[in-house]
Amino acid sequence: MTSTAPWSEPVSTALIVFADGTIVEGTGVGLIGTATGEVCFNTAMTGYEEILTDPSYAGQIITFTFPHVGNVGTNEDDIETVNMAQASGVRGCILRADITEPSNWRATRHFDQWLKARGIVGIAGVDTRALTALIRDRGMPNAVIAHDPKGNFDREALKREAAGLRSMAGLDLVPDVTAGQTFTWDETAWQDGSGYGRRDTAQFHVVAVDYGIKRNILRLLASQGCRITVLPASATGEEVLAHNPDGVFLSNGPGDPAETGKYAVPAIREVVEAGVPTFGICLGHQMLGLALGGRTTKMGQGHHGANHPVKDFTTGKVEITSMNHGFALDRDSLPAEVEETHVSLFDGSNCGIRLKDKPVFSVQYHPEASPGPRDSHYLFARFVDLMRARKEAGAGEAPEEAETAAG
Structure with missing residues (x-):
């Protein structure tokens, strides 16, 4: 017997079929067909195009809590996937209102x-806030999303397929x-009246290691006067250091950091041991934590939105941040030489670390602000300060200035 959830509406050109057999009906949008993934929710009120092209969402179906999604259309400037021809990592989207x-x-x-x-397979006409409440109570479920105009x-x-998802x-x-x-x-970053520019x-x-890097991260690095070489995620520490970088950036990305870390963590350790200034974001933050001796855990509902308050212990300030992650670094697993620098004011989870004796730091959230507030742009300048201090002191040395510039 089919179990139909109470937040669905009596339209059936699309379905969400959850792993427990629950079925939600709605109106199909987007690609005709089926897709599978983990269902999460995002509380951002703007930036749906950036969200849906963020590679960190690979393997997920996004529930938008804001009801009106799609009302400002789309354009080519707001895509965050670096390879414009690459398929989006996100599997599907769940909407409240029909697309206007x-x-x-x-x-x-x-x-x-x-x-x-x-x-991207989509469904509209769903009570997304009720679904969000369910995810908050029970965690992010696996599901199949299906669209057939007939x-x-x-x-x-579909129920068997959903039940068998990993x-x-x-x-x-x-x-x-x-x-x-x-x-x-x-x-470089977008400027009013002139659009995107070029670094002269x-x-x-x-050297940026690409675990699923976003375009605006690269733009903000270029705007800080950086020449950027992007390497695939499989790059070894030797390959990274062969480029003689002033700094190494560890990007955002999807999936379980412990699994990706099986090949990425050894490379990160080599970079850290070499004393090269290192900055990580999101998955890069989590894998840096693993490389330094910590561990990661799966979160129940994750953090997905553009309104997350985070406290920076190094300045005492609270910033509103953009987040997208389903795993977190366990602060209690971190060794003594690692200092916690940022914390979520929503749930107290770790949002930033730094090494006390090396120019190495990372944050869990997305300071590139695409989408999201720009409170955290200062982190790119902080990274540049580390590189400048190391250059001024002479490569290979680790002066006090370089060690403390992240603080």
């Missing part, structure tokens, strides 16, 4: 057309989103 015609001067394509082109679904087959824990999804080869980057000169050379 775009009403923004920047729009170049209707949201429904964009979803089809990106290969409403022809084999519900029993947990996100233990999955290495980085190979699906990382770059296939080394490339360089020089595009560079003071520092940064």
Whole structure:
């Protein structure tokens, strides 16, 4: 007997079939077909295009708590996937209201057309706040999302498929989103009236390891005067250091950090031991923690939104941040030489660390603010300060200034 959830509406051109057999009905949008993934929720009120092209969402179906998604259309400037031709990592999206015609001067394509082109299966007409409350109570469930304009679904087959899905824990999804080869980057941040620019000169050379890197991270590094070389996630420590970088950036990305860490952590340890200034974000933060002797844990509901308050212990300030992660670094597992620098004011989870004796630091959230508030842009300047201090002191040395510049 089919169990139909109370927050569904009586329209059946799309279904969400959860691993426990619960079925939610709605109106299909986007790609016709089926997709599988872990269902999470995002509380951001803007930036749906950036969210849906964030490689960190690979393997997930996003529930938007804000009811009106798609109303400003889409454009080519707000895509966060570095490879514009690459399929989105996100598997599907769940919406409250039907998609309206775009009403923004920047729009170049209707949201429904964009979803089809990106290969994203969607469903509208769902009580997304009720679904969000369910996720908060029970954790992020696996599900199949299906779209058929004629409403022809084999519900029993979909329930079997959903029940057989693997947990996100233990999955290495980085190979699906990382770059296939080394490339360089020089595009800078967007400026009102002129759009994106190009870096002319560079003071520092940064090697960015791509676990699913976002375009705006690269733009903000370039805007800080950095020449950027991007390496695939499989790069060894020797390959990273062979570029003689002034600094190394460890990017965001999807999946279980402990699984990706099986090949990434040894490389990170080599970089840290070499004394090269290192900055990690999101998955890069988690794997840096693993490299320093910590451990990570799977979160119940994760952090996904653009309104998360975080306290920076080094300044005493509270910043509003953009977050997207389902795993967290366990602060109690960190060795004495690692200092906690940031903490979530929502649930007290770790949001930042630094090494006390090396120019190495990382944060759990997304300071590139795409989408999200710009409170955390200072972290890119903090990274540059570390590289400058090391250069001024002479490569290979670890002066007090370089050790404390992250503080």
